[in-house]
Amino acid sequence: MGKVIAICNPKGGTAKTSTAVNLACAFTTINKKVLLVDFDPQRSASVALGYEYADVEHNIATCIFDNVPIDKCITPYLKGGFDVVLSSDDLVALPTELKERVNPHLALYDTLKPVVNKYDYIIIDTPATLNFITQCALCACDYLLITVSCDLFAIDSMYALIDKYASIKKEGLAHCNLVGIIRTLYDKDQPLSKAISFELEQSFKELLFKTCISYNQKISESSSAACPILIYDRTSTASIEYLSLCGEFIKKIRKLAN
DSSP: OOEEEEEEOSSSSSSHHHHHHHHHHHHHTTTOOEEEEEOOTTOHHHHHTTOOGGGOSOOHHHHHHSOOOGGGGEEEETTTTEEEEOOOGGGGGHHHHTTTSSSGGGHHHHHHGGGGGGOSEEEEEOOSSOSHHHHHHHHHOSEEEEEEESSHHHHHHHHHHHHHHHHHHHTTSOOOEEEEEEEEEEOTTOHHHHHHHHHHHHHHGGGEEEEEEEOOHHHHHHHHTTSOHHHHOTTSHHHHHHHHHHHHHHHHHHHHHO
């Protein structure tokens, strides 16, 4: 059965989308079949891969709201070798649209269920907020990966997310495991960045990925070029770090499974 991964942090600017896109691409380098689901009404992952709003007839919103089969919403991203389900700003209506539905928190879980066995990994990119959309992603995934930029605001939002994760697990609404926390936008030349990184190491120990994603202008350039950094510049530091994250992630989930 495929493994579903939600990448979250309620604060914007923590490299959620960059991590989702590049982790999807990294998995394909080891011949894994991957589906990337853009579950953000701002369409960050869709835009990062170069898709316009009108490029497809169906997206994750029409799939959930209009019961369009998920197979009809999947688009091959040929440059990266993985599949994507694009997003729509209609997704902001999710709480209202689902208010009459039984178990609305399972809307994304139910949507993805028919294709889970067709992929090795399904990666969900989430919005920069801790709302019902994010809760649906947490209830749909097997593993939660938290991105945290090395700044104080990202730390606060990370703790809020961990509290929400613990709450829905306690209520029996989700079955996911927190696989770990990945430091992003790390700048070794900034004292605050180094201090926060050290504090995270002391506080989270084994839960913290050893891999750090450094601040790198080439990641922004790759987004502007509408492709993952692993395609834009395979030899860059960022590419090497995302490949390292991929390998470390696989080791972590194997350890959790045992």
